Structures are given as C-alpha cells and as structure tokens.
C-alpha cells in the first residue's frame with residue numbers, strides 16, 4: 001500500500017497520524033513457508049526540510065506456519081515498533097536504505113523487514129507440544145497402569161503420522177541447504 005505524504009511534505013516538521021494495511025507475500029523461513037494476515041501499521045509521520053519522511057509506529061499481524069515439533073498448523077502474533085526515514089529520490093530497491101519517489105511511500109519493504117525482525121525463533125502449535133519424536137519409535141508400551149495416557153498418545157500418533165514423511169523431507173531439505 002502507498003502512503004500519501006503530500007500534506008506532510010507541504011508542512012515540514014508537522015506530525016501526521018496514519019494507519020495503513022499492507023499485504024505480505026508468503027516467506028520461506030528456514031525451509032518452511034510462513035504466511036501472514038494483512039499487516040496493520042499505525043503511527044505518525046513527519047517530513048523534513050530536505051524532503052525526507054520519517055515514519056514511526058507499531059505494526060501487527062498474525063503469522064501462520066507449522067509447529068516446529070509436530071508440523072501441525074501453528075500461529076503466532078507478531079508485533080513490533082518501527083522507525084525509518086525515507087529519503088526522497090533515492091533508490092527504493094536499495095537494501096541499505098529506505099527511499100521514495102513522488103509523494104507516496106511504499107510500505108512493503110518496511111513491513112517485510114519489521115515483520116521478519118519480530119518473527120518468533122520457532123513456531124509451536126502449543127507451548128508444551130511434545131512433538132513427534134516420542135511417538136515415532138516402537139517403544140510405546142501398552143497395558144501398563146498408564147493406560148489412559150498411552151491411549152491418548154496412540155490417538156495422537158495416528159493423527160500425526162501423516163506428517164512424519166513430510167518432516168523427514170524437511171529435515172533432508174535443511175540438511176542440503178546447509179551444505
């Protein structure tokens with residue numbers, strides 16, 4: 001989404017509140033895909049005498065990925081503060097800086113940068129997810145006094161097994177990526 005800054009450029013030094021929504025394309029994070037809800041940005045912007053525009057505020061979205069342990073769908077709320085100065089007439093494609101042309105800012109790069117910066121190290125379907133590994137072997141004992149627990153594990157085993165092959169695939173993929 002483009003953020004119109006014409007008014008701010010006409011009144012350097014005056015702060016203007018803004019809110020914006022920015023779509024974010026799916027991102028490859030460590031070999032698995034993360035998708036995002038529309039990112040909401042709110043804050044204020046102010047233009048300098050030199051035509052630069054400084055934006056600062058907060059952004060938030062919900063990221064969707066796979067649980068790092070069991071590969072079930074997992075979501076994480078992503079929030080962060082941002083502050084950047086867009087240089088007028090610079091190259092918007094330059095990775096080292098933020099720039100704009102005309103009288104509107106493109107928020108896609110800023111949004112991507114700050115969402116990725118605030119992404120959790122890993123996604124979990126639930127905080128105490130025990131993952132696949134403890135069910136994957138043949139050492140699940142049945143008929144002990146822990147029958148209730150074991151039955152539960154068996155159910156989970158059946159549900160989660162379809163992902164085992166995928167997990168193997170992902171593991172191989174990340175092995176290759178490291179080489």
Ligand SMILES: [Zn+2]
Nearest residue numbers: 067070125129
């Ligand atoms: Zn999980």
